Amino acid sequence: MQILVNTNFDFMGKRRWAYLVSGMATLISIGSLVLHGGPRLSIDFTGGSFVEVRFDQPVNIADLRSAMEEVRLPSAEIQKVGTENDYIVRMNEEEVAKLSREALGKEISDPFGVIQHAVGKRMPGVGVSLRRQETVGPKIGGELRNQSIKAVLVALVLLLIYIGFRFPGLSYAVCAVVALFHDVILTLGVFSLLDREVSLTVLAALLTIAGYSINDTIVVYDRIREELKAHRREPLEQVINRSVNLTLSRTMLTGLTTIMAVCALYFVGGTVIHDFALAMLIGILWGTYSSVFVASSLVVSWENWRQSREPGRRRGARRPTPEAARSA
Amino acid sequence: MGGIARWKLILVLAVFALGAYYLYPTYRYYFMLSPEERAADRDLRSKIIHLGLDLQGGMHVILEADLSQVPAEEAKDALDRVVEILRNRVDQFGVSEPVIQKQGEDRILVDLAGVLSEEDVRDLIGKTARLEFRMCKPATVASQVVDRLDRALAARTPDTTQARPLSSKFALFYNSQYGVPTGAFVTEADIPAVNELLKSLAADSLLFGDTDLFWDHETHTIGEVKGKILHFVDKTIEIPGDQVANAERRFDLDYERPNAPGVSITFSNRGATRFAQVTKANVGNHLAIVLDNVVRSAPVIREAIRGGRASITGSFTDQESLVLATVLRAGALPLDVKIAEERTVGPSLGRDSIEMGLKAGVLATVGTVLFMLFWYKGSGVIAVVALALQMFLLLAGLAALRGTLTLPGIAGIILTIGMAVDANVLIFERIREELRNRKTVRAAIDAGYTRAFMTIFDSNLTTLIAALVLFQYGTGPIKGFAVTLSIGLIANMLSAVLVTRMIFDLITSRRRLERLSI
Numbered sequence: 001m002q003i004l005v006n007t008n009f010d011f012m013g014k015r016r017w018a019y020l021v022s023g024m025a026t027l028i029s030i031g032s033l034v035l036h037g038g039p040r041l042s043i044d045f046t047g048g049s050f051v052e053v054r055f056d057q058p059v060n061i062a063d064l065r066s067a068m069e070e071v072r073l074p075s076a077e078i079q080k081v082g083t084e085n086d087y088i089v090r091m092n093e094e095e096v097a098k099l100s101r102e103a104l105g106k107e108i109s110d111p112f113g114v115i116q117h118a119v120g121k122r123m124p125g126v127g128v129s130l131r132r133q134e135t136v137g138p139k140i141g142g143e144l145r146n147q148s149i150k151a152v153l154v155a156l157v158l159l160l161i162y163i164g165f166r167f168p169g170l171s172y173a174v175c176a177v178v179a180l181f182h183d184v185i186l187t188l189g190v191f192s193l194l195d196r197e198v199s200l201t202v203l204a205a206l207l208t209i210a211g212y213s214i215n216d217t218i219v220v221y222d223r224i225r226e227e228l229k230a231h232r233r234e235p236l237e238q239v240i241n242r243s244v245n246l247t248l249s250r251t252m253l254t255g256l257t258t259i260m261a262v263c264a265l266y267f268v269g270g271t272v273i274h275d276f277a278l279a280m281l282i283g284i285l286w287g288t289y290s291s292v293f294v295a296s297s298l299v300v301s302w303e304n305w306r307q308s309r310e311p312g313r314r315r316g317a318r319r320p321t322p323e324a325a326r327s328a
Numbered sequence: 329m330g331g332i333a334r335w336k337l338i339l340v341l342a343v344f345a346l347g348a349y350y351l352y353p354t355y356r357y358y359f360m361l362s363p364e365e366r367a368a369d370r371d372l373r374s375k376i377i378h379l380g381l382d383l384q385g386g387m388h389v390i391l392e393a394d395l396s397q398v399p400a401e402e403a404k405d406a407l408d409r410v411v412e413i414l415r416n417r418v419d420q421f422g423v424s425e426p427v428i429q430k431q432g433e434d435r436i437l438v439d440l441a442g443v444l445s446e447e448d449v450r451d452l453i454g455k456t457a458r459l460e461f462r463m464c465k466p467a468t469v470a471s472q473v474v475d476r477l478d479r480a481l482a483a484r485t486p487d488t489t490q491a492r493p494l495s496s497k498f499a500l501f502y503n504s505q506y507g508v509p510t511g512a513f514v515t516e517a518d519i520p521a522v523n524e525l526l527k528s529l530a531a532d533s534l535l536f537g538d539t540d541l542f543w544d545h546e547t548h549t550i551g552e553v554k555g556k557i558l559h560f561v562d563k564t565i566e567i568p569g570d571q572v573a574n575a576e577r578r579f580d581l582d583y584e585r586p587n588a589p590g591v592s593i594t595f596s597n598r599g600a601t602r603f604a605q606v607t608k609a610n611v612g613n614h615l616a617i618v619l620d621n622v623v624r625s626a627p628v629i630r631e632a633i634r635g636g637r638a639s640i641t642g643s644f645t646d647q648e649s650l651v652l653a654t655v656l657r658a659g660a661l662p663l664d665v666k667i668a669e670e671r672t673v674g675p676s677l678g679r680d681s682i683e684m685g686l687k688a689g690v691l692a693t694v695g696t697v698l699f700m701l702f703w704y705k706g707s708g709v710i711a712v713v714a715l716a717l718q719m720f721l722l723l724a725g726l727a728a729l730r731g732t733l734t735l736p737g738i739a740g741i742i743l744t745i746g747m748a749v750d751a752n753v754l755i756f757e758r759i760r761e762e763l764r765n766r767k768t769v770r771a772a773i774d775a776g777y778t779r780a781f782m783t784i785f786d787s788n789l790t791t792l793i794a795a796l797v798l799f800q801y802g803t804g805p806i807k808g809f810a811v812t813l814s815i816g817l818i819a820n821m822l823s824a825v826l827v828t829r830m831i832f833d834l835i836t837s838r839r840r841l842e843r844l845s846i
Contacts (some may be wrong), residue, residue, distance in 0.1 A: 029767075039727050110450065112446070135671075155793065163790075199735060204806045211748075212791060215791050218790060222782065226779070253749070254749060254750040257695075257746045257747075258747055260746060269739070273684075273736070277739070
C-alpha cells in the first residue's frame with residue numbers, strides 16, 4: 001500500500017499561504033490568551049483545593065451549589081465530569097481552612113470532609129465517595145510555577161544546542177525553534193479557546209510536543225542535507241521542496257500512528273489523563289503541520305532574505321550546506 | 329546459518345534472557361500470588377515494578393516544618409528527628425512501605441499507599457502531639473485575669489457601653505452545678521468572637537500573668553445549648569510529654585461510658601514519681617491534660633496517684649484513640665509542621681485508572697499492529713515483532729530500575745507504541761524508495777538502514793532530551809512519564825534498528841529475493 005509517493009506539491013511556492021494560516025492562528029491564540037489573562041492555570045500553579053467525588057445516584061447540580069453555599073463556600077466551582085455522577089469541586093484553600101470550625105461545628109480539615117458534611121445536610125440519603133483530592137498551598141504553587149518555567153527554558157536551550165550542533169548554520173536551528181514555539185503557542189491557544197486548564201501534566205505534554213516537533217523537523221532537515229549534497233547545482237528552494245515531498249509519507253504516517261495512540265488515551269483513558277491526551281493530540285497535529293509547511297519554508301524565506309541583502313548575487317547561487325559533524 | 333554474525337545473535341539472546349530475569353518477579357507477584365502471599369513476601373516486593381499512588385490509591389503529602397524558633401545549626405538535626413518520629417508513627421500505625429524523605433531545608437515528603445481515612449492520617453503526621461500535664465487555676469485567679477482582660481479591652485473602645493466585653497460572652501463561669509467546675513462556658517455562636525478578642529490581646533503577656541487560656545477539645549451541651557469550655561491553666565508544665573513511656577488504646581477506662589475507646593498513659597519512673605508528688609500536693613484541684621494547646625480533659629484529683637498511670641477519655645472514635653495512642657508513643661515532634669501540599673487518590677479511582685490505562689494500551693497496540701500489517705504487508709510482520717520486543721525491553725528496563733508505574737507512565741508507554749512505528753517507517757520508506765530506483769533487494773535494504781539510522785538517532789534523541797528535562801524538573805507521576813518515555817525510546821532504537829535488520833539479514837541470506845513484501 002503506497003500513497004504519497006512521487007508527490008510534487010509546491011510547498012515552498014505556496015508558503016505564503018502557510019504563513020497566513022499560521023499568522024492568523026497565532027494571533028487568535030495570543031488574543032485568546034490575553035483576553036483570558038493568560039492560560040487557565042490549575043491549582044498546581046495557583047494553590048487551592050480540588051476534589052473529585054462520586055455520588056451513588058444522579059444529583060442536581062443546583063442542589064450541590066446550594067449545599068456548598070450553605071457551608072459558606074459560594075465561590076466553589078462545580079463541574080460535572082465523565083459519565084458516572086462524578087463531579088469536580090474547586091475551592092480556595094484559605095476559605096476552607098477558615099470556615100471549617102465556624103460553619104461546620106467541628107474541626108474538618110480536608111475539603112472532602114467539607115463536601116461530605118454539606119451533602120449530608122442538604123441531601124441526606126445521598127452517598128458520596130472520594131475519587132481523588134488535591135490541595136496545594138500558595139507557596140508550593142508559586143514554586144511549581146517557577147520550576148515549570150525553568151524546565152521549559154532548559155528544554156528549549158538544550159534542543160537549540162542540539163540542532164545547532166547537528167545542522168550548523170543559524171537558519172536551520174532558529175527556524176526549527178520558531179516552528180517549535182509556533183506549535184506550543186498554538187496548542188496553548190486552543191486550550192485557551194476551549195477554556196481548559198493547564199496543569200502540571202499538560203505542561204509535561206507541552207514539553208513532549210516540543211521534543212516531537214523538533215523530531216519531525218529534523219527528519220526533513222536530514223533529507224534536505226542529503227539532497228543538497230547530491231544535487232549541488234540546484235537552487236535551494238527546489239531542493240527543499242523536493243525534500244519535504246520525499247519525507248511527506250513518513251511525516252503523515254508517523255503522525256497518524258502517534259495520533260491513533262493518543263486518541264486511544266483520550267477516549268478511553270479516563271478523566272485524569274484527559275487533558276494530557278488533548279494537549280498531545282492538538283500538539284501533534286500542529287507539529288505535523290509545522291514540519292511540512294512552516295519549518296522548511298522559513299529556511300527558504302530566511303535564505304532568500306539574506307540573498308536579497310547582498311545585491312549583485314544571483315538568487316539561489318549560494319546555499320547553506322549544513323555540514324554535519326558526522327555525515328549520515 | 330550464515331548471514332548473521334554469531335555475536336549479534338548471542339547479544340540479542342542475552343538481552344532477552346536478562347529481560348526475562350528482571351521481569352519474572354513482577355509477573356509472579358501480580359499474577360501468581362494471592363494477596364496474603366503478596367503481603368508476606370518482602371524480598372519479592374523489592375524486585376517488582378511498583379504501582380504509583382495514583383494507581384494504588386493513597387496519600388502524597390508534603391509537610392513544611394516551622395524552623396522559626398530553631399537556631400540554624402540545630403535545624404538539620406531537628407528535621408531529621410521529625411522524619412524519624414514520623415517514620416515511627418507511621419510504622420506503628422501499620423502502613424506498609426511508607427516513603428518518608430527530607431526535601432530541601434524544611435520540607436518532608438510522605439507517601440502512604442492504600443490509606444483510607446485522610447483525617448486520621450492528617451493527625452498522624454501533622455500533629456505535633458505535645459502533651460503536657462498542668463494544674464488548672466482556681467476561680468479566684470481566673471476572675472482576676474478576666475478582669476484585667478475586660479479592662480484592657482474596654483480601654484480600647486472607650487465610647488462603648490460594654491464594660492465587660494470578654495466576660496459578657498461567658499454563659500457560665502466556674503459553675504460546678506452545670507458541669508463547668510473550671511473555666512468559662514461559651515456558646516458555639518460566641519466562640520469566634522471570643523477568639524478574636526483573645527487574639528487582639530495576645531501580645532500583652534502581662535495581662536495574662538502565669539495563666540494560659542486553652543479551649544477544651546470537645547463541645548458540650550448544657551441545657552439545650554451547645555458550646556465549648558475555655559480553661560484557665562497554669563503556665564507551668566508539671567509533667568512534660570517526654571515523661572510518657574507508653575500509651576495504649578483501651579476500652580475500659582471510662583466508668584460512665586463502658587466500652588468507649590480511650591488512651592491509657594504510663595509514665596516513666598521519673599514521670600511516675602513526679603506524678604505522685606503533684607497529685608499528692610493537689611488533692612481537690614483539677615489537673616489539665618493538654619495536647620497541642622487544647623485541653624483533652626481536666627479531671628479532679630481525688631488522691632495521690634502512685635501507679636504512674638493516667639487516662640485520657642472523651643468522645644473519641646476508635647480510630648482517633650488509636651492515632652492518639654500511636655502519636656503519644658512515638659513522641660512529640662520537635663517542630664510544628666503543616667501540610668503544604670496533599671494529593672490523595674481513592675482506591676476506586678486507582679483501580680479504574682489501571683483498567684482504563686490497560687484498555688487504552690490494548691487499543692493503541694492493536695491499532696498500530698493492524699496498521700503496520702496493512703501498510704507494509706510482509707515486512708510489517710517484522711515491524712510488529714520489533715514492537716513486541718520493544719515493549720518487553722521497556723518493561724524489563726523499568727523492573728531493572730525498580731521503577732514505579734504511574735498513570736502518566738502508562739501514557740508514556742502508549743506514546744512510545746505510537747512513536748515506535750516511526751523508526752520502522754523511516755527505514756521501510758527508504759527501502760521502498762531504493763526499490764523504486766531499481767536497486768536489488770539486498771542493496772535496497774542496506775541503503776534503507778544506512779540512510780535512516782542517523783535520522784532515527786537524531787529524532788529519538790530530541791524526544792529523549794525533552795524526557796530528561798521532564799525527569800529533572802518533574803514531580804512524582806511526571807517523573808514516571810519521563811522514565812517510561814526514555815526507556816521506550818532507547819528500547820525502540822535497539823529493537824527497531826538492530827533486531828529488524830537481523831531478521832532481514834536472516835531472510836535474505838537464505839535465498840535470493842527478487843521482490844520484497846514491503
